[in-house]
Amino acid sequence: MPKAEVGSVKYVANKMKSKGLQRLRWFCQACNKQCRDANGFKCHVQSETHVRQMQLVGEDPRKYIEQFSQEFKSAFVNQLRISHGEKFIGANKYYNEYIRDKEHVHMNATKWPSLTEFCKYLGREGICNVKEDEKDGLMIAWRDVSPEAVRRRNEIREAEMAEARNGAGEEKMMKRMVVRAKAEAEAKAKREDAKKVKEKSSESPPAEDKTESRSEGEAQAEGGEEKPTVPPPAPVKLSFGLKPKATPANKVGLGQMKTQSVFKRMRTETGDGKAVKKAKV
Structure with missing residues (x-):
């Protein structure tokens, strides 16, 4: 018909x-x-x-099988690129979307026995990114292999590596700062401890006085009589200054000599010029 x-x-x-x-x-x-x-x-x-x-x-069955396989692969990948791009989707879920078109090439006419084998082939050839998920099973995503996309991926990878290196450098710097802060804190604590020990030693009496007092106490306990204590001699002060010595009050120095005339001084020396006291009437 x-x-x-x-x-x-x-x-x-x-x-x-x-x-x-x-x-x-x-x-x-x-x-x-x-x-x-x-x-x-x-x-x-x-x-x-x-x-x-x-x-x-x-x-020539191989020719037709290869032709059907290429048609199926091109249609499958093209629809995956248009529908989902580079996002992952379950292989079974996407295959159900693909076979809605009745005019599509069916998988039983291709060289792949199952959808799993076909997805593995796409992953080996680098056409799609394939991974296995516990929930959705086998997942696929289209991979852009154009020169612009490859350059963009390389730039993103380099930026991520640079960021990772910067993060590692920051971590090293932070570790160094932590070590330095710990060392400074320990040194400060040591200085404070030494200062406290010095203050305590200055407040407490010297060891010699303790030994002397202990020996005196032991001697008093043994002899029962107190020994007279001799006071220590007074310290002698030595002065090496050039200060002039103080003159006594009844003596007149060279600079303080009274001015007298020659005749008056001679009368006083001979005794002729002695003053005569007048009697009051």
Whole structure:
């Protein structure tokens, strides 16, 4: 039975009937035809067009398998880039988004036996970033391999490394500052302890006095009589100054000699000029 022409009523009716996803086992990738039930798929397999197409595929099956694999990979990666970019998403969740298009190339026509093997292949080739999560299982993300993206990633990596080096330098500096502060605190504590010990030693009496007092006490306890104590001699003061000696009050110094005339001094020396006391009447 020939196909309905595009745009005809039968074509539109068939499209409405085949709306949505259909069974994968009733899909023929060689003819790119989806059947709605087992009877329809059986009729399609026995049709002349399918037999002719399978003869072509049988001549070089690796060629067709490689072609389907490349189409599946390009469509899968392109939709991943457009939909999610470089964000991680579960592989099973994304595959369900991918197969919503009925015209897509199915995985059973490719060289990969399962979705897990296909994701591992993408990770080995560096096309996608692949990781395994405990909650979502296998996760994939598109990897931008353009020159601009590679340069941008290198710049980000260098900035992170520089920041890490700066952080390490800051940590070393902080450790040095901590060690220096501890050393200064210990030195200050030692100085304070030495100062306290010095103050205590200045306040307490000398050791010789203690020994002398102890010996005197022992002697008093042994002899029972007190020995007379001899007072220590007075200290002698020595002065090496050039101060003039003080003259007595009844003597007159050279600078303090009274001025007298020559005649008066001679009268006093001979005794002629002695003053005579007048008697009062």
